[in-house]
Structure formats: C-alpha cells, structure tokens
Amino acid sequence: MGHIDNINMDELDFVEMEMEEIQGLAEQLLAGRKYSMLRQMLGNLNAADVALLFDEIDNKEIPLLYRLLPKEEAAECFSYMSRDMQKNLINTLTDRELRAVMDDIFLDDTVDMIEEMPANVVARILRNTDEETRKMINQILNYPKDSAGSLMTIEYVNIKKEMTVGEAISRIRKTAVDKETIYTCYVTENRKLIGMVSVKDLLMAEDSMQIEDVMETNVIYVDTHEDKEEVAKILNKYDFLAIPVVDREERLVGIITFDDAMDVMQEENTEDITKMAAMLPTEDSYFNTSAFSHAKSRISWLLVLMLSATVSGSIITHYQETFKLYPLLVSFIPMLTGTGGNCGSQSSTLMIRGLALDEIKFRDTFKVVFKEFRIALLVSVVLAVVNGMRIYFQYGDLQIAIVIGLALVVIVVLSKFIGCTMPLLAEHIGLDPALMAAPLISTIVDICSILIYFKIATVLLQISVP
Amino acid sequence: MGHIDNINMDELDFVEMEMEEIQGLAEQLLAGRKYSMLRQMLGNLNAADVALLFDEIDNKEIPLLYRLLPKEEAAECFSYMSRDMQKNLINTLTDRELRAVMDDIFLDDTVDMIEEMPANVVARILRNTDEETRKMINQILNYPKDSAGSLMTIEYVNIKKEMTVGEAISRIRKTAVDKETIYTCYVTENRKLIGMVSVKDLLMAEDSMQIEDVMETNVIYVDTHEDKEEVAKILNKYDFLAIPVVDREERLVGIITFDDAMDVMQEENTEDITKMAAMLPTEDSYFNTSAFSHAKSRISWLLVLMLSATVSGSIITHYQETFKLYPLLVSFIPMLTGTGGNCGSQSSTLMIRGLALDEIKFRDTFKVVFKEFRIALLVSVVLAVVNGMRIYFQYGDLQIAIVIGLALVVIVVLSKFIGCTMPLLAEHIGLDPALMAAPLISTIVDICSILIYFKIATVLLQISVP
Incomplete structure (x- = not known):
C-alpha cells in the first residue's frame, strides 16, 4: 500500500479490501496519528465492519478510535459490537458520552445488552437513560426470555385511519430518524391494532386518499408470549419485513423486524445442532466459552450414555460361551452396531429437521414408518449382500456370512424404526425432538443390535446359551 | 361454525382461525357453491396461506378455486405454491391465463420455477412470456446453480445521481408496482453501480436535494458468481434488505432480497444437517422424495462406513487370545467405542458449526486443539472415575477398573483431538467440513479406541499377544 502519507482516502475502495488490509491500515493510521484520515476512513466503512475492527486493535486505542467515529455512526457501530467490547467501552466512556449512545441505539438492542451485562454496568446504563426509556426497558425485561415480547422493539411508525396518505407520509418524514423500520406503518385505534399499510402502498396511492381505504385490515400479528422461534418462522413464511406484537388485550406494543428473525433462526439452528451432538447449548460462541x-x-x-452402554456389555457377557466357541463373532460387533447407529441417526436426523421446519407432524407417524420401512429394506439388502459376500470370500464360511447378512437386515429395519419414531414421540409428549439424535439413538440401537445379533447367531449356529 | 348461510364474512377473524378451520370452511363454501363468499374469503387471506389451502382441497376443484382469486392476488399466491401444484395448475390454465400469471410474478420466482419443471411445462411457460423477459430468463439460467446470479431478481429501482430527491420519489411512485423492493434504490452511471440510497433517507431529505448528495457511495455488493450461502451471510451480517449484484465489469445486473437470503440460510442448514448424518442432500422435502x-x-x-468398520473387526480378531483369557474385556467394547464416538462428535459438531458461522477459522487450529485438550482432560477424568468405581464395586476387580479408567482417559483425549482437527483440515483442503461429522468420526474413533483399549489391557494385565 506504500507509505500512509501517500494514501488518498477518496481513491480507496473499501468494499474490495480484505478485513485484514483495513485493519492494517487502521493500525498504521493510529500509529502515525493521522486522525483525520482515520475519521474519514471510519465514515466510509459499514458500521458492522467498524465493530469488527474494534476487536482487532490494541485495547488501549479503543476509546480513541471510538471518539473518532462520526457521531451518527457511533451508536450503530456500538450495537454491532461483541458484549465484551461493549462492556469495556462503557467503562471508559464519560456519562455524557454514554448518554449519547443510549439516546441513539434502538430499544431492543439496549434490552439485549442489559440482559447480558454485569450488574454494575447495567446500573451505569440505566443511570444514563431517560426516565421514559427506563420504564419501557423494565417492561420488556419482564417478558419471558425466549418470547416475542423480549425480542420486540417499540420504535415503529404509528398512524391513524382518519389520516390521508399525504399526512401519513409527512408524519413518516418527520419521525423516521427514530424508527427501526418505517416501511410498514401500523394503524391503531384506542391503542388496538386495526390495520397496516406499507410505504410502498402509500407511495403508490394518491395523497388525498384516506388511510382507512388503503390499509390492509387482515393483519397477521403475534402475541407477546409467543415463542421467538415461532415468530421467526412466521416472518420467513410470509416474507414480512416486520411483524406486529400485541398484548393480551390486542393492543399494539411493539414490532419484530426481519433482521432479528434471521438471528433467531441461526441461533435456533445452532442450538438444535448442539443438542443433536449430546451437548447442552452454551450462551456464547466457542471461543468465548471457558473450557470448564x-x-x-x-x-x-x-x-x-456411558452408563447406558453398560447394558450392551451385560448382553455380551451373557453370550460369553458363544464367542468362546466362535471368537470370530466378536469381530463383527463394531461393524453391526456402527451400521445400526448410522441408519438410526439418518432417520432421526430427517425427522428432527422435518419437525423443526414443520414439514413433518406427529399425525404423519404411520406414513413415516411405512416409508422408512421401505427405505430400510432397500438399504439393508444391499448392505447384507455386499458384506455377506465379503465375509464368504474372506473366511469361506457360508454360515457366518448368512448370520451377518440376516443380522444386518433385521438391525437396519429396527434402527430405522427406532430412529424415526423416537423424535416424533418426543415432539408429541412435549420433549425437544433434537434430544433424540445420533448419540441417544446409537446407544439404544447398540443394545438392540447386539441382542439381535447373538440371538440370530446362536439359533443359526445351534449354540445353546445357559 | 354453524350453517354456511349464516356466516358473515366480515365478522370472521382469519388471523385467529386455525388452518384446519379455514380449509373446512373453504370446502363447505365450494360444496355449497357460495363462490362470492369464497372469493371474499380468499381476498382476506394472506397469499402464502391461500397457497397452503390449494394443497388441501380436492384436485378437481383447484382450477375453479384459482379462478376465484382476486387478480392481483393470483400471481403472488402462485409463487408461494409447491412445484407440483404449480405444474398441475399450469396444465389446466389457458394460454391467456398463464400469460397473466407470467406477467405478474417476479423474475426470480419464474427462474426458480423453470429450473425445476419438466421440459414440456417449461416450453409452455416460455411461449407465454414476452420476448424481453425470455431473454433475461435465459441470461439468469446461465449462471451456476448456487451462484448469486441465479438467485437475483432484476426488478429493482434504478435512479441517476443528477435527479433531485423529489424526482427520485416520483419515479419510485410511478414504477413501484413492478419492483420486488422499492426500499433501496440503486444509482447507476453507464450501467455501473455508483451509489445507493434508501427510501428512508429519501423521505428524510429535502425534495430539492440532489441524489448525488444524499447517496451512500461505499456500496457493499456481490459478484454474480458469488456462492449464494456467502450472499446470505453478508445480508445477515449487515442487516440489509437487499444487496446489489454486479457482473465482471462492475455493472449492476440485479439484486437479492432478504427473504431469499432467509430461504437460502434454512436450505444450507438443512443440507449441513443432512450431510452430518451421512446422507447426500435431497432436492425436495421428506415426503416429496421417493423411498428409492x-x-x-x-x-x-x-x-x-460399514466396510471401514471391518478394520475394527480385524483388530479384535488380532486380540482373540486376550479375550479368551479375559472374556469380560469384550463386554466393555460398546461402552468404550460409544463414549469415544460421542466425545469425538461433540468436538467435530462444534467445529463444523463454528466454521459455517465463520466463528472459527483454520488459523485457530492450535487454539482449538489446546482448548479441546483441556476439556477432554476434565471430561475424561470424571468419566474414568465414575466408571472405574462402578466396575470395582460390580466385579471387585481393581485391575480391570484401572484398565477401563485409563483407556477412557486416552480414548476421550484422542477422540476430541480427531473430532476437532478433521473438520478444520477438511475446510483447509477445500472439502466440506460437514462430512467430518459423527458417522465418519465415530468409525475412525472406533478403530483407535479398540486399539488403545487392547494395548492398555494386554500391557497392564501382562498378556502376551502372538
């Protein structure tokens, strides 16, 4: 890039630059005390990228860098920062600076922040928030953690049905700066939600028309206590920019915007995937969570799972005499339990995902079982033939080949049955289907597989078990 | 609900009604030939819900129901329908009706549809599309399947930097009806993208100001060949309503809106989860995919995986004499391999998800390994103590208890190492990390676990292996 004195800020194309280059340049400018160039650069970056920049630079430069941000960008950038960075920054800001941030960031971001900050930081935030906002924060904090109420923002555009389109537009123009989205306006009467109109519809209508005549009256809304995952699904289903949230008396209390819904969707996916690998979800990212x-x-x-696996152990102990006679039998155990586990988790994974996306319901159980049964037959016959032939050619023992082949068919059919029914049952009795994923299914299928295997082996090989 | 003659459409609250109730009512109205009531009902429903209704009603009523739809809702509803329903419907529509649909639906939806329809239906669709649209469809079809180009729409608002804010607003008002989103307007010069301005900014500015002075010039865009998963991530990162797509000459060719990004995110998550359960992703939903x-x-x-598991079998065969002397040793195999597999997949799952969300990168490998090592020590000591004590009290055999305890510690540490490094390596060499999930990790870990177990057992129990 050459020496910093030779850089012309207007000629740099930040969109084309890698994050690492931007970071390097920022560090050079800081070191060279080129503050006005740095300010110009920060103004040209997107607030989300500036927030990432803060993570990379030296801690003691952070307050300086923050003070260089153009005022209108500071608050936006602040809401994109990690919690740790926000906490550090709050501790270095003066009361006056903190108040400026709190005035500018949207209420839902403030609430999210407060929920995850230590008590002393929360106290400082609340001290620097005006009375009215503080009251609304407390109200939102009262909603259950995963509810629509806790996710919503109250910064929406509110109009009246008696207004004309022209009046509505000029209301939007006046209040837009403080609103999280202006593109959907809500029509209320005695605080109740009676209609909705998009800015697109307003712009396409004549200025003299009445809101009452252009508004959509069949408004899809959610209740403050609705689960946030459900809210994200609804926004995704209807491709809404925002959805209104009403209280028990059907009064409009807030809105939830599509960007928050996207975040909820990703969080829920992460949570499901974590649970499916037999872990309890953690609040924070991988590196921000301690080893402990x-x-x-x-x-x-x-x-x-370890203690449940001892059941498989007891079954094996029960058949000790069998494998003393035929030690070769033991060597097929990992292959049989492995295949059973994989087949079972294939089915359970598809059920868990189908249930999460509302593509599969408990009432489909019979249809699912029938389908999985046909799939299991197709799959198991191929596996049995391939493995039976391998064993026959490797060991020249037709009896063992038949035992393994037959065991494979029964194990695959049963694994798929267990794999597809357990998540459906979990959903039906109100448990999280994601718990019925690979680890638990494998442990259960292991027990069944070993039982089936030794049963078939002892019968076909005519071994008597005490 | 009482007899249909007594129903007053204006009093029904469709938002509060369950889909089943709506469907029942539609069927009653169809059966009773109450077409004007039905039309009124369809008009009050959201297009996404009307599309679901089509899936539920008798096939032979479908053309009738479609013709009852208010004209402006018909095309929107059509784009929400399943591919099968669209195909059926196209086959029953007259050329004139089909042309009306094609005129009204957005180009990106047409392209998606064409990509998945049989050739004869595609031919009919293209015959009923005007020349210019046909040319653009062909152009979009030329982009690779998962690229930004194939996902974009060309129906965006285009303005010039010389316009005033007032002129831009009146241009939006005139052209809004045909645009997928009007809320972000793009400024071009010689077809090149030079800026962007949101309707919010336009409304907040004075009518007399020049676009040049209010537009944002550092526009974040994607290339037509960018992977659609990447595009979805960018939209999510910046909370954008839409992102512009440019060609190799930096000319603006289209935009991608947030609703399509949401769908991509969900599809990619489903694909990852499917791959993580050792399946190839299918194009369609569970029920729409045949058993075959x-x-x-x-x-x-x-x-x-089945054939790889035979490696574990060979190792067991190698240690035949050991478990002839100590048959009890065999009974611990499922518990040890199971625990190893679960530990390995916990680590690999977190890596795969971390990589997908860009929270973990290959350069973090050392940090990750160190962290997983500490976690593995904590976890394995607890498991070893619990299981060692159980074995000691159950069998009174301290030697076996120590063998199992020690084997558990080594197996857990090694599993976590394999589990965390394999996805990172896969990513580094350009493979999909999702392939390194539970099934493959378990199979590899099984082999290692059995090897470690018998090694420790033969050494501590002083058994000589031929």
Missing part, C-alpha cells in the same frame, strides 16, 4: 463451561455442557449426556 | 431416492442418498456412506 464446555466440559460442563458435555459431561451430563456422556455420563448417561 | 431416499435409499440412494443414504446407501453410499453406509457402505463406506
């Missing part, structure tokens, strides 16, 4: 917390979130299921 | 296709998508990995 990671261990804690992993140990409980490992203990349960 | 399901079997096909599951069999390849099952075969690979």
Whole structure:
C-alpha cells in the first residue's frame, strides 16, 4: 500500500479490501496519528465492519478510535459490537458520552445488552437513560426470555385511519430518524391494532386518499408470549419485513423486524445442532466459552450414555460361551452396531429437521414408518449382500456370512424404526425432538443390535446359551 | 361454525382461525357453491396461506378455486405454491391465463420455477412470456446453480445521481408496482453501480436535494458468481434488505432480497444437517422424495462406513487370545467405542458449526486443539472415575477398573483431538467440513479406541499377544 502519507482516502475502495488490509491500515493510521484520515476512513466503512475492527486493535486505542467515529455512526457501530467490547467501552466512556449512545441505539438492542451485562454496568446504563426509556426497558425485561415480547422493539411508525396518505407520509418524514423500520406503518385505534399499510402502498396511492381505504385490515400479528422461534418462522413464511406484537388485550406494543428473525433462526439452528451432538447449548460462541463451561455442557449426556452402554456389555457377557466357541463373532460387533447407529441417526436426523421446519407432524407417524420401512429394506439388502459376500470370500464360511447378512437386515429395519419414531414421540409428549439424535439413538440401537445379533447367531449356529 | 348461510364474512377473524378451520370452511363454501363468499374469503387471506389451502382441497376443484382469486392476488399466491401444484395448475390454465400469471410474478420466482419443471411445462411457460423477459430468463439460467446470479431478481429501482430527491420519489411512485423492493434504490452511471440510497433517507431529505448528495457511495455488493450461502451471510451480517449484484465489469445486473437470503440460510442448514448424518442432500422435502431416492442418498456412506468398520473387526480378531483369557474385556467394547464416538462428535459438531458461522477459522487450529485438550482432560477424568468405581464395586476387580479408567482417559483425549482437527483440515483442503461429522468420526474413533483399549489391557494385565 506504500507509505500512509501517500494514501488518498477518496481513491480507496473499501468494499474490495480484505478485513485484514483495513485493519492494517487502521493500525498504521493510529500509529502515525493521522486522525483525520482515520475519521474519514471510519465514515466510509459499514458500521458492522467498524465493530469488527474494534476487536482487532490494541485495547488501549479503543476509546480513541471510538471518539473518532462520526457521531451518527457511533451508536450503530456500538450495537454491532461483541458484549465484551461493549462492556469495556462503557467503562471508559464519560456519562455524557454514554448518554449519547443510549439516546441513539434502538430499544431492543439496549434490552439485549442489559440482559447480558454485569450488574454494575447495567446500573451505569440505566443511570444514563431517560426516565421514559427506563420504564419501557423494565417492561420488556419482564417478558419471558425466549418470547416475542423480549425480542420486540417499540420504535415503529404509528398512524391513524382518519389520516390521508399525504399526512401519513409527512408524519413518516418527520419521525423516521427514530424508527427501526418505517416501511410498514401500523394503524391503531384506542391503542388496538386495526390495520397496516406499507410505504410502498402509500407511495403508490394518491395523497388525498384516506388511510382507512388503503390499509390492509387482515393483519397477521403475534402475541407477546409467543415463542421467538415461532415468530421467526412466521416472518420467513410470509416474507414480512416486520411483524406486529400485541398484548393480551390486542393492543399494539411493539414490532419484530426481519433482521432479528434471521438471528433467531441461526441461533435456533445452532442450538438444535448442539443438542443433536449430546451437548447442552452454551450462551456464547466457542471461543468465548471457558473450557470448564464446555466440559460442563458435555459431561451430563456422556455420563448417561456411558452408563447406558453398560447394558450392551451385560448382553455380551451373557453370550460369553458363544464367542468362546466362535471368537470370530466378536469381530463383527463394531461393524453391526456402527451400521445400526448410522441408519438410526439418518432417520432421526430427517425427522428432527422435518419437525423443526414443520414439514413433518406427529399425525404423519404411520406414513413415516411405512416409508422408512421401505427405505430400510432397500438399504439393508444391499448392505447384507455386499458384506455377506465379503465375509464368504474372506473366511469361506457360508454360515457366518448368512448370520451377518440376516443380522444386518433385521438391525437396519429396527434402527430405522427406532430412529424415526423416537423424535416424533418426543415432539408429541412435549420433549425437544433434537434430544433424540445420533448419540441417544446409537446407544439404544447398540443394545438392540447386539441382542439381535447373538440371538440370530446362536439359533443359526445351534449354540445353546445357559 | 354453524350453517354456511349464516356466516358473515366480515365478522370472521382469519388471523385467529386455525388452518384446519379455514380449509373446512373453504370446502363447505365450494360444496355449497357460495363462490362470492369464497372469493371474499380468499381476498382476506394472506397469499402464502391461500397457497397452503390449494394443497388441501380436492384436485378437481383447484382450477375453479384459482379462478376465484382476486387478480392481483393470483400471481403472488402462485409463487408461494409447491412445484407440483404449480405444474398441475399450469396444465389446466389457458394460454391467456398463464400469460397473466407470467406477467405478474417476479423474475426470480419464474427462474426458480423453470429450473425445476419438466421440459414440456417449461416450453409452455416460455411461449407465454414476452420476448424481453425470455431473454433475461435465459441470461439468469446461465449462471451456476448456487451462484448469486441465479438467485437475483432484476426488478429493482434504478435512479441517476443528477435527479433531485423529489424526482427520485416520483419515479419510485410511478414504477413501484413492478419492483420486488422499492426500499433501496440503486444509482447507476453507464450501467455501473455508483451509489445507493434508501427510501428512508429519501423521505428524510429535502425534495430539492440532489441524489448525488444524499447517496451512500461505499456500496457493499456481490459478484454474480458469488456462492449464494456467502450472499446470505453478508445480508445477515449487515442487516440489509437487499444487496446489489454486479457482473465482471462492475455493472449492476440485479439484486437479492432478504427473504431469499432467509430461504437460502434454512436450505444450507438443512443440507449441513443432512450431510452430518451421512446422507447426500435431497432436492425436495421428506415426503416429496421417493423411498428409492431416499435409499440412494443414504446407501453410499453406509457402505463406506460399514466396510471401514471391518478394520475394527480385524483388530479384535488380532486380540482373540486376550479375550479368551479375559472374556469380560469384550463386554466393555460398546461402552468404550460409544463414549469415544460421542466425545469425538461433540468436538467435530462444534467445529463444523463454528466454521459455517465463520466463528472459527483454520488459523485457530492450535487454539482449538489446546482448548479441546483441556476439556477432554476434565471430561475424561470424571468419566474414568465414575466408571472405574462402578466396575470395582460390580466385579471387585481393581485391575480391570484401572484398565477401563485409563483407556477412557486416552480414548476421550484422542477422540476430541480427531473430532476437532478433521473438520478444520477438511475446510483447509477445500472439502466440506460437514462430512467430518459423527458417522465418519465415530468409525475412525472406533478403530483407535479398540486399539488403545487392547494395548492398555494386554500391557497392564501382562498378556502376551502372538
């Protein structure tokens, strides 16, 4: 890039630059005290990228860098920062600076922040928030953690049905700066939600028309107590920019915007995937969670599954005499339990995902079982033939080949049955289907597989078990 | 609900009604030939819900129901329908009706549809599309399947930097009806993208100001060949309503809106989860995929994993004499391999998800390994102590208790090492990390676990292996 004195800020194309280059340049400018160039650069970057920049630079430069941000960008950038960075920054800001941030960031971001900050930081935030906002924060904090109420923002555009389109537009123009989205306007009467109109519809209508005549009256809304995952699904289903949230008396209390819904969707996916690998979900990202917390979130299921696996052990002990006679039989155990586990988790994974996306319901159980049965037959016959032939050619023992082939068919059919029914049953009795994923299914299928295998072996090989 | 003659459409609150109730009412109205009531009802429902209604009603009523739809809702509803329903409907529509649909639906939806329809339906669609649209469809179809180009729409608002804010607003008002989103307007010069301005900014500015002075010039855009998963991530990162797509000459060719990004995110998550359960992703939903296709998508990995598991078998055969002396040793195999597999997949799952969300990168490998090592120590000591004590009290055999305890510690540490490094390596060499999930990790860990176990057992129990 050459020496910093030779850089012309207007000629740099930040969109084309890698994050690492931007970071390097920022560090050079800081070191060279080129503050006005740095300010110009920060103004040209997107607030989300500036927030990432803060993570990379030296801690003691952070307050300086923050003070260089153009005022209108500071608050936006602040809401994109990690919690740790926000906490550090709050501790270095003066009361006056903190108040400026709190005035500018949207209420839902403030609430999210407060929920995760230590008490002394929360106290400082609340001290620097005006009375009215503080009241609304407390109200939102009262909603259950995963509810629509806790996710919503109250910064929406509110109009009246008696207004004309022109009046509505000029209301939007006046209040837009403080609103999280202006593109959907809500029509209320005595605080009740009676209609909705998009800015697109307003712009396409004549200025003289009445809101009452252009508004959509069949408004899809959610209740403050609705689960946030459900809210994200609804926004995704209807491709809404925002959805209104009403209280028990059907009064409009807030809105939830699509960007928050996207975040909820990703969080829920992460949570499901974590649970499916026998872990308790952690609040924070991988690196922000301590080794001890990671261990804690992993140990409980490992203990349960380890102790359950001793059941397989007892069955094996029961058939000791069998494998003393035929030691070769033991060597097929990992292959049989492995295949059973994989087949079972294929089915359970599809059920868990189908249930999460509302593509599969409990009432489809019979249809699912029938389908999985046909799939299991197709799959198991191929596996049995391939493995039976391998064993026959490797050991020249037709009897063992038949035992393994037959065991494979029965194990695959049963694994798929267990794999597809357990998540559906879990959903039906109100448990999280994601718990019925690979680890638990494998442990259960292991027990069944070993039982089936030794039963078939002892019968076909005519071994008497005490 | 009482007899249909007594129903007053204006009094029904469709938002509060369950889908089943709406469907029942639609069927009653169809049966009673109450077409004007039905039309009124359809007009009050959201297009996404009307599309669901089509899935539920008798096939032969479908053309009738479609013709009852208010004209402006018909095309929107059509784009929400399943592919099968669209195909059926196209076959019953007259050319004139089909042309009306094609005129009204957005180009990106047309392209998605064409990509998945049989050739004869595609031919009919293209015959009923105007020349210019046909040319653009062909152009979009030329982009690679998972690229930004194939996902974009060309129906965006285009303005010039010389316009005033007032002129831009009146241009939006005139052209809004045909645009997928009007809320972000793009400024071009010689077809090149030079800026962007949101409707919010336009409304907040004075009518007399020039676009040049209010537009944002550091526009974040994507290339037509960018992977659509990447595009979805960018939209999510910046909370954008839409992102512009440019060609190799930096000319603006289209935009991608947040609703399509949401769908991509969900599809990619489903694909990852499917791959993580050792299946090839299928194009369609669970029920829309045949048993044969399901079997096909599951069999390849099952075969690979089954045959790999025979390695574990050979190791066991090698130690035949050991477990002839100590048959009890065999009974611990499922518990040890199970625990190893679970520990390994916990680590690999967190890596795969961390990589997908860009929270973990290959350069973090050392940090990750060190963290997983500490976690593995914490977890394995707990497991070893619990299981060692159980074995000691159950069998009164301290030697076996020590063998199992020690084997558990080594197996857990090694599993976590394999589990965390394999996805990172896969990413580094350009493979999909999702392939390194539970099934493959378990198979590899099984082999290592059995090897470690018998090694420790033969050494501590002083058994000589031939």
